[in-house]
Amino acid sequence: MTGDNTEGPVEPYKTVGAHRDLIHCVSFDPHGRRMATCASDMTMAIWDRQPNGNWRRSAHWKCHGGAVWRVIWAHPEFGQIVATCSYDRTIVVWEEQIVRSEKDLKSKESQWIRRTIISDNRSDVTDICFSPRHLGLMMASCNVLGAVRIYEAPDVVDASRWNLIHELQAFHTRCGCVTWSLSRMHRPLIAVGSDEKKAGGKERVVIYENIDGLRKWHRIHSLVFDLPCPITDLKFSPISMVDSHQLAIASGDVNIFNIKVARSAILEEEGVDNPITLADYNVQRVALLGDHRKAWRIRYNLMGSVISSTSLDGTLRSWKSLFVNQWVKLSEMNVDDYVPSPEEVRALVASKTTERLPEQLDQNYF
Numbered sequence: 532m533t534g535d536n537t538e539g540p541v542e543p544y545k546t547v548g549a550h551r552d553l554i555h556c557v558s559f560d561p562h563g564r565r566m567a568t569c570a571s572d573m574t575m576a577i578w579d580r581q582p583n584g585n586w587r588r589s590a591h592w593k594c595h596g597g598a599v600w601r602v603i604w605a606h607p608e609f610g611q612i613v614a615t616c617s618y619d620r621t622i623v624v625w626e627e628q629i630v631r632s633e634k635d636l637k638s639k640e641s642q643w644i645r646r647t648i649i650s651d652n653r654s655d656v657t658d659i660c661f662s663p664r665h666l667g668l669m670m671a672s673c674n675v676l677g678a679v680r681i682y683e684a685p686d687v688v689d690a691s692r693w694n695l696i697h698e699l700q701a702f703h704t705r706c707g708c709v710t711w712s713l714s715r716m717h718r719p720l721i722a723v724g725s726d727e728k729k730a731g732g733k734e735r736v737v738i739y740e741n742i743d744g745l746r747k748w749h750r751i752h753s754l755v756f757d758l759p760c761p762i763t764d765l766k767f768s769p770i771s772m773v774d775s776h777q778l779a780i781a782s783g784d785v786n787i788f789n790i791k792v793a794r795s796a797i798l799e800e801e802g803v804d805n806p807i808t809l810a811d812y813n814v815q816r817v818a819l820l821g822d823h824r825k826a827w828r829i830r831y832n833l834m835g836s837v838i839s840s841t842s843l844d845g846t847l848r849s850w851k852s853l854f855v856n857q858w859v860k861l862s863e864m865n866v867d868d869y870v871p872s873p874e875e876v877r878a879l880v881a882s883k884t885t886e887r888l889p890e891q892l893d894q895n896y897f
Contacts, residue, residue, distance in 0.1 A: 549576040549591050552598075558613075560604045567613055569599035575615055577627075577643070590643055595619050600657060606664040609687050613643075614670060616656035622649040622672055622682075626690050646690040649682065658708045665715050669696075673709045677702035679723055679739075681748070697748055701737045704729065708764050714771040718742065718796045720751075722778060724762030735762050736780065738812075740796070754790065754814050758782040764828045770835035773797070777835070783824035785840050785850075787858070789815050817856040822848060837861060 550570035558567045566578040566586065577590040597619035605612035611627035624646045654676045662669035668684040670693070681697040684690060707726030712719060719741040725734070736756040739748040760783035768777035774797075776790040791813040825843040832838075838858075839849045845866035850858045 549588050550574060555599065556601050558602050558604060561607060565604075567602045567604065569594070569602040569615055571598040573597060573599060573617075575599055575602055575613075577613075577641075589641055592643065594623055594625070594645075595621065600655075601659050603659055603661055605661050605668065608664050609668050610690070612646075612690055614659055614661070616659045616672060618655045620650065620652045620655055620674075622652070622656055622659060622670075623647070624649070624690050624693070647693055649693055651695065652680065657706055660709050660711055662711050662719070663713045663715075666711075666719060671709050671711065671721055673701070673706035673723055675705045677704055677706050677725070679706065679709060679721065681721075699723075699739060699748055699750075701725075701739075702727070702734065704734075707762060710766050712767045712771070712776055713769050714767075714776065716773065716798060717771065717776070717792055718798065720767070720776065720790075721748065722765050722767065724765045724780065726761040726763055728761050735782070736765065738790075740812075751812050754812050756780065756786075756788065756814065758786065760824060763826065766829055766831055768831055768835040769833060779829050779831070779838055781822075781826035781829045781840065783826060784822045785820035785826050785829055785838065786816055787818035787820065787838075787856075789817050789856070791815070818858050820848075820850050820858060820860075 550568065550572050552571035554568055554570045556569050559565070560567075564580050566580075567575060568578070569575040573593050573595050574591060575594045576588055578586045579589045581587055594615050595617035597617045599615050599617050602613055602615045605614070612624065614622060614624050616622045625643045626646050628642045628644050630642055652672070652674050654674045656672050656674050659670055659672045662671070668687045668690070670682045671679060672682070673679050677700060679699040679701050680695060681699075682693045683696050684693050686692060701723040702725050704725050704727035706723055708724045710722050712721075721739045721741075723737045723739075725736075735758050738751045738754050740751050741748050758780065762780060762782050764781040766779050768779070771777065774792050776792065778788045778790055780786045780788065793811045796812070820838070820840070822840050822842055823844065826840045827843055828841045830839050836852045837849055839847060841847055847864045849861040849863075851861040852858055
């Protein structure tokens with residue numbers, strides 16, 4: 532096999548901006564073929580990846596009465612469902628409906644139907660997270676009053692009915708992020724982080740354990756995380772060991788913790804009674820991934836072997852796990868290397884059919 536194997540610079544995907552204000556969240560569906568974005572202009576957009584690698588905007592609409600802070604996808608097993616939360620104190624659940632022509636069976640433009648509005652929060656909702664699919668269709672939210680609220684859809688085929696099943700007071704300060712553990716072998720855990728600058732270092736992360744026999748969520752007081760900066764994001768690894776969870780926390784830098792699981796917290800096979808006593812957990816920080824104290828959002832890949840961090844300086848950094856508790860930097864990309872010139876933006880906009888004038892899109896390109 533012959534030929535020049537030198538590779539040129541990686542080209543970014545080029546799209547026409549859909550939002551007129553700051554974009555707060557970009558979320559991919561579990562298959563990586565669709566993308567949802569939300570922004571301060573009170574709108575969200577859905578993007579579909581085309582066979583040639585480009586992204587096409589398939590839907591764009593106003594979804595809240597305030598800045599939209601988060602958008603998340605439910606597992607495809609429950610259908611094409613997304614949820615959004617906003618500073619208007621509401622959570623909205625949306626479901627896609629495909630419009631088909633009566634003359635033929637070709638699918639037309641999709642429509643997103645508002646299934647329900649959850650408006651029982653007494654303050655701005657800062658984060659939402661769907662539970663892993665083996666727990667059913669559940670969702671956790673947190674707000675600026677430090678409360679965590681857990682909702683459940685009793686019928687997974689009906690996304691219009693959601694019941695509040697638990698309310699937990701995690702902090703007396705602002706909650707900034709919430710996440711679920713993904714392991715099927717252990718009792719479910721929910722981790723909550725506070726991005727309040729005035730909070731003490733040992734009061735910024737709280738973890739709750741669910742005991743099915745008691746039907747309650749209990750705070751694990753034995754887990755203490757002494758972190759120097761506010762928590763901007765936290766995620767459980769999708770892959771867990773038999774005796775431990777791995778939790779990544781963005782607190783200035785990216786901190787990796789192993790949470791040792793007690794024997795009583797490991798679920799037995801069906802038909803075997805599981806203990807209903809509180810389990811003892813131990814925590815140990817196993818890695819500190821330097822991000823110049825600017826880590827903002829973090830994500831694991833599907834195998835839990837790579838973790839990526841977006842930073843306040845516009846840099847995307849990735850680390851790979853080589854061995855147990857050993858991480859090495861994989862890549863570093865800066866947004867300034869991919870921002871197009873104004874001439875390139877005008878040329879791109881001129882080739883598209885948009886709802887706004889090209890002059891209005893120059894500053895909204897992303």
